[in-house]
Amino acid sequence: MTGIPALDTVALWAGIIAAIGGALAVLFRWGRNLRRGLRRVGQVLTDWTGEPGRPGVPARPGVMESLEDVRDRLGALDDRVAAIEHELHPNSGSSLRDAVDRVDRRTSHLDKNP
Known part of the structure; x- marks a missing residue:
């Protein structure tokens, strides 16, 4: 039986091949998860910094540019x-409140019942 490998040798090589295959599968999954995580980090960074326009795709402003737009709109809203x-509020007579007060003073005698 010199041409046929011993059963122990075959089992040993099968175990080594299975261990290497399992390690490669684990490394593949870790790599895939790492790639997905890095892609998400890249998306966050792109959202933060914005993206310049290119043919057929409009530019996307970053967070700071968007906040400037919000600040400008809030300033207009404050005005x-x-x-x-x-x-x-009553002032020199030109406000709506002053006009309502004048109408109230002029019509207060109409409200009294006989």
């Missing part, structure tokens, strides 16, 4: 709210 507040 509008200030104008509304001006109309709600």
Whole structure:
């Protein structure tokens, strides 16, 4: 029986091949998970910094540019709210509140029942 390998030798090589295959499978899964994680980090960084436009795809602003737009819109909204507040408080006679008070004074005698 010199031409046929011993059963122990075959079992040993089968175990080595199975161990190498298992290790490769584990490394493949770790690599795949690492690649997915790095892709997500890349997406976050792209969202943070923005993306320039290219043919057929519009530019995407980054977080800081978007926050500037929000700040500008809030500034405009502050101006509008200030104008509304001006109309709600009595001042030199030109506010809506002053007009309502004048109408109330002029019509207060109509409210009295005989």
